Amino acid sequence: MKKTLNFIGKSKVFFGISLAIILIGIICNIIFGVTLDIQFKGGAIISYGFVGEVDDAALKSAIQEATPGNTVTFTISQDILSNTEENDAYTIAIQFSGETAISTDTQKTITDTLTEKFPENKFEYQETTSVEASMGLKFLLKCLTAVAIASILMVIYVTIRFKRIGGLSAGVMALVALFHDVAMIYFMYVIFRMPIDSNFIAVVLMILGYSLNDTIVIYDRVREERRIAGPKEDIAVVFNKSASAVMSRTIATSVTTLVAIGTVYVVATIFALDSVQGFALPMMIGVISGCYSSLCIAGPLWVFWNKRKEKN
Amino acid sequence: MKRIPKPVFFIVAVLILAFAATAVFGVKYYDGDIQQTSIKGISDIRWGIDIRGGVEATFKPADDVDATDEQLDSAKSIIETRMVSNGITDYELYADYGSDRIIVRFPWKEDETNFDPVEAVNELAATAHLSFRNSSGEELMDGSAVASARAGVDTSQDSTGQYMVLLDLNDEGAKLFASITEEYLKQPIGIYMDEVQLSNPTVQSVISDGSAQITGNFTAEEAVKLANQINGGALPFSLETASYSAISPTLGANSLTAMGYAAIIAIIIIVLFMTIRYRVPGFVASIALIGQLALSIAAVTRYFPVFQSFTMTLPGIAGLILSVGMGVDANIITAERIKEEFRSGKTLDTAIDKGTKNSLTAIIDGNMTVVIVAIILMLVFGPTNILSGIFGQSTTGTIYAFGYTLLIGVISNFIMGVWLSRVMLKSIVGLKFLRKKSLFGGAGK
Numbered sequence: 001m002k003k004t005l006n007f008i009g010k011s012k013v014f015f016g017i018s019l020a021i022i023l024i025g026i027i028c029n030i031i032f033g034v035t036l037d038i039q040f041k042g043g044a045i046i047s048y049g050f051v052g053e054v055d056d057a058a059l060k061s062a063i064q065e066a067t068p069g070n071t072v073t074f075t076i077s078q079d080i081l082s083n084t085e086e087n088d089a090y091t092i093a094i095q096f097s098g099e100t101a102i103s104t105d106t107q108k109t110i111t112d113t114l115t116e117k118f119p120e121n122k123f124e125y126q127e128t129t130s131v132e133a134s135m136g137l138k139f140l141l142k143c144l145t146a147v148a149i150a151s152i153l154m155v156i157y158v159t160i161r162f163k164r165i166g167g168l169s170a171g172v173m174a175l176v177a178l179f180h181d182v183a184m185i186y187f188m189y190v191i192f193r194m195p196i197d198s199n200f201i202a203v204v205l206m207i208l209g210y211s212l213n214d215t216i217v218i219y220d221r222v223r224e225e226r227r228i229a230g231p232k233e234d235i236a237v238v239f240n241k242s243a244s245a246v247m248s249r250t251i252a253t254s255v256t257t258l259v260a261i262g263t264v265y266v267v268a269t270i271f272a273l274d275s276v277q278g279f280a281l282p283m284m285i286g287v288i289s290g291c292y293s294s295l296c297i298a299g300p301l302w303v304f305w306n307k308r309k310e311k312n
Numbered sequence: 313m314k315r316i317p318k319p320v321f322f323i324v325a326v327l328i329l330a331f332a333a334t335a336v337f338g339v340k341y342y343d344g345d346i347q348q349t350s351i352k353g354i355s356d357i358r359w360g361i362d363i364r365g366g367v368e369a370t371f372k373p374a375d376d377v378d379a380t381d382e383q384l385d386s387a388k389s390i391i392e393t394r395m396v397s398n399g400i401t402d403y404e405l406y407a408d409y410g411s412d413r414i415i416v417r418f419p420w421k422e423d424e425t426n427f428d429p430v431e432a433v434n435e436l437a438a439t440a441h442l443s444f445r446n447s448s449g450e451e452l453m454d455g456s457a458v459a460s461a462r463a464g465v466d467t468s469q470d471s472t473g474q475y476m477v478l479l480d481l482n483d484e485g486a487k488l489f490a491s492i493t494e495e496y497l498k499q500p501i502g503i504y505m506d507e508v509q510l511s512n513p514t515v516q517s518v519i520s521d522g523s524a525q526i527t528g529n530f531t532a533e534e535a536v537k538l539a540n541q542i543n544g545g546a547l548p549f550s551l552e553t554a555s556y557s558a559i560s561p562t563l564g565a566n567s568l569t570a571m572g573y574a575a576i577i578a579i580i581i582i583v584l585f586m587t588i589r590y591r592v593p594g595f596v597a598s599i600a601l602i603g604q605l606a607l608s609i610a611a612v613t614r615y616f617p618v619f620q621s622f623t624m625t626l627p628g629i630a631g632l633i634l635s636v637g638m639g640v641d642a643n644i645i646t647a648e649r650i651k652e653e654f655r656s657g658k659t660l661d662t663a664i665d666k667g668t669k670n671s672l673t674a675i676i677d678g679n680m681t682v683v684i685v686a687i688i689l690m691l692v693f694g695p696t697n698i699l700s701g702i703f704g705q706s707t708t709g710t711i712y713a714f715g716y717t718l719l720i721g722v723i724s725n726f727i728m729g730v731w732l733s734r735v736m737l738k739s740i741v742g743l744k745f746l747r748k749k750s751l752f753g754g755a756g757k
Contacts, residue, residue: 143711146692150685157684161677202627202714206634209685209718213638213678217645220674249648253641256585260578261633267574275363276571279626283633 004244008236011300018180018297025187034190037197040140044096048114050121051087059118063094066113067106072096143201147208151175154212158219165223169305174215177290177298181211184289188282199275203282210257211290214250215298221246222299239303243295254291258284315661321739324732325599332606335615352613359568360625360713371414371437374552379412387551388414391436414551437551442542444492445502452492452501457485459522461542463535466527475535477511477526479542486522493519503542511538571629579605582640590647591751593737597643600733604639607724608632608717628713631686635721638679639729646671646733647753654754664741664752668734675730679722686722689715 007014038045056076063072074094094110114123159171182204189196221242229238261283268276338353349356360366371391373379379387388407395403395418403418416436442455459480466474481489492501493515503511503526513526526538582601586594609615612622650667658666693712740746749755 142692146689146711149692150688153684153688154681157677157681198711199626201711202630205627205685205689205711205714206630209634209682210637212681213641216678216681217641217674220677223673224670245652246648249641249644252589252644252648253637256582256640256644257633257637259581259585260636263578263581264571264574264633267570267577271570273570275626279630283630 004240005247007240007243007295008300008303011296011304014292014296014300018293021187022180022183025183025190028187029190032190032193034186035193035195036140037195038095040137040196045093046096046110047091047093048111049089049091049124050114050118051089052121054090054118054121059092062113062117063110066109067096143198147201147204150205151178151208154208158212158216162219162223165219165226166302166306166309169302169309170219173298173302173305174212174219176301177215177293178208178211180293180297181207181286181289185282185286188285192281194278194282199279200282203279203286206283207286207290210287211293214253214290214294217249218243218246218294218299235306236303239299243299247295250291250295254287257287261287315742316735316739318739318742321596321736321743324736324739328599328603328606328728328732331610332602335606335610335613338613351615354572354609354613356613357609358623360623360628363568363624363626366418367416369416369436371416371551372412373549375549377412377549379549381409384409384412384414391416395436443504445504446496447500447502449502452496453485453488455542457481457488458542459485461539463530463532463539464525466525474527475530475532476528477530477535477539477542479524479526481522481524483522486520489522489524490518490520493517493524503538510542586640586643586647590644590651590753592740592746593643593647593650593752596736596740597640597647597729597733599736600643600728601636601639603728603732604721604724605632605636607728608635608721611720611724612717622716623713624717625713627711628717631714631717632721634682635718635725638682638722639725641678642671642675642725642729643733645674651753654749654752660741660747660749660752660754663749663754664737668737672730679725682718683722686715686719690719 060072060074063074072094074092076090076092111123114121155171155175157171158174159167162170185200185204185207188194189200194200222239225238225242225245226233226235261280265277265280265284268280334351334353336354338349338356339351340347340349340353342348371387373387384407388405391414392403392405395405395416403416405417406415407413442458443451444453444457445451459482461477461479464476464478466476496515497518498515500512500514502509503513511526511528513528530538579602583598586597586601588594590597611619612624612628614622646668649671650663653663653666653670689711693715741752
């Protein structure tokens with residue numbers, strides 16, 4: 001027989017760990033704030049590629065001069081794939097914050113200014129993204145509403161399917177675990193200073209499905225053990241037994257998923273694919289959090305809820 | 313346990329692997345020097361603008377015409393129709409009523425290597441002035457008379473099933489057209505988009521009910537194209553490109569190769585892990601997993617013609633990863649369950665029977681919740697756009713892709729990872745040399 005692990009007994013430690021991470025996340029959020037991507041926030045980014053060194057201050061004043069009345073910020077990053085032997089290649093992303101998308105005239109003025117004032121840097125127009133603020137916000141709200149609707153429906157499904165083990169309590173606690181995971185991914189974005197974009201939404205959605213699956217596998221086992229043990233048995237004991245039984249499955253699945261996503265992450269790092277890296281990393285955090293929250297958060301909370309109900 | 317005949321395993325496994333090979337590599341042959349594709353493979357996947365780059369453009373009414381919301385909507389729907397008829401499904405299209413702009417984003421088109429973004433944008437914006445002219449070029453009627461146009465097949469008695477364009481005129485247009493057709497009976501009337509002649513049909517009879525047919529050796533494609541152009545021309549203003557940009561590929565072709573390597577390495581690791589840890593059930597699961605992936609890929613590449621042309625985006629890849637995770641999980645749950653049954657002293661056949669049975673509810677419940685997520689996302693961000701009443705038409709195709717790959721992946725999981733995996737397992741267990749508990753996860757003797 002396999003050993004039965006005492007999840008319920010250590011639940012205070014688990015809750016403590018989660019609360020501590022959430023606290024750190026909130027503090028970071030207050031200090032760093034969170035950046036929304038242009039997709040959600042609105043505004044515009046124009047990117048140019050250039051080679052060699054350029055004086056930041058001269059660049060800033062040139063751009064500012066070309067676009068009076070706009071608040072302009074820019075970031076320069078090295079473009080490893082386009083480096084030549086003589087010169088390093090860079091990409092500059094010029095960001096305009098504002099309610100409206102920028103006009104083509106503005107864009108042309110900037111392009112002309114840069115090519116005229118810095119001819120040896122060979123500024124080359126790469127791309128423009130511009131979104132009106134109100135459209136971006138609507139899109140964000142729509143994403144969040146979709147997540148909310150999906151969550152509610154999932155809770156209803158769990159409530160119906162797991163009627164025998166408390167129904168609503170199972171559904172609500174599964175939801176708490178989901179919030180926990182979304183919070184972890186969110187703080188990951190905050191701590192690594194990554195802007196919230198539609199990939200964030202995709203990662204959140206993936207983890208919602210993944211984590212809920214973990215929780216359901218445990219609930220399914222609890223449902224079965226409860227049927228065998230009968231209603232008299234202490235639910236803490238039933239839960240410990242069930243969670244221990246599915247432990248090897250949970251670990252095997254999580255390790256497999258982690259290794260698979262980890263491979264994607266490593267390859268993305270080697271090839272310097274920022275967008276994929278920024279996508280795989282939060283996903284890995286989410287997988288760990290999803291596995292942990294199902295065993296150590298949703299389960300114990302469900303046990304406490306039902307114990308309290310029994311007392312009353 | 314009802315054992316399944318031994319050869320079934322080999323038949324199913326070979327079919328799955330053959331299917332996977334065709335789904336991944338496609339089936340191509342050379343007709344002279346030209347490569348023909350009869351089954352599409354991975355190389356035919358259309359990648360989204362977040363992966364491969366694409367085009368973004370803003371359109372506005374020419375000459376600063378103040379368009380009504382309805383007109384802007386119809387201009388938008390025309391662009392939408394054109395995108396769809398060009399096989400571009402993964403686009404983002406915003407109408408900004410405040411400033412009368414239509415913003416569109418779409419990825420490189422399928423099958424096009426030398427894609428000219430300027431031409432593509434102009435093609436979309438070609439919603440110019442539509443006119444009906446007599447043979448000397450005098451304008452008789454403009455696009456505002458047209459209610460709608462659509463392609464159809466001539467079903468009249470002595471016809472040969474020719475394609476044609478059905479033109480519906482509005483009330484005013486019908487009156488005008490009746491007098492035009494009377495005046496120019498048996499004479500040609502040119503249909504012009506700006507100065508470009510689209511068609512030059514001859515008036516066959518007086519048309520007084522406002523519903524005309526344009527015939528003339530059209531192919532289905534030509535008929536649809538003409539109908540689209542006429543619809544686009546029915547707007548009282550033309551669209552002008554206010555700005556456009558070609559978004560440079562964020563990953564590029566090399567990066568896709570890199571991601572291909574990552575996928576292959578990940579699959580090899582999973583197969584090794586499953587086979588080493590779970591022996592025979594793990595090996596069977598690996599075949600099923602390859603089948604599941606192949607089925608998902610097939611749904612994305614249009615292996616089966618019933619599927620729409622689809623664009624793969626980063627969220628789409630996330631959906632695929634999740635569904636593969638669910639597929640691996642289904643098999644791990646089953647294999648672990650079989651192990652447990654051994655531990656409680658069951659025989660080989662009973663353990664497999666009980667193990668597969670007892671693990672089924674967990675797998676179904678887990679997958680059903682994921683199906684709920686997938687369907688909600690497809691409804692919200694897909695063509696039905698159920699929340700658009702509240703949030704406006706800010707559709708984004710990229711999240712729809714997540715729902716699509718996830719739903720397809722979960723369905724594939726039920727077919728391959730649950731059903732066929734079990735069929736194979738119950739069949740392979742009949743092979744004498746494999747009939748050892750240790751090969752199915754039980755403790756050695």
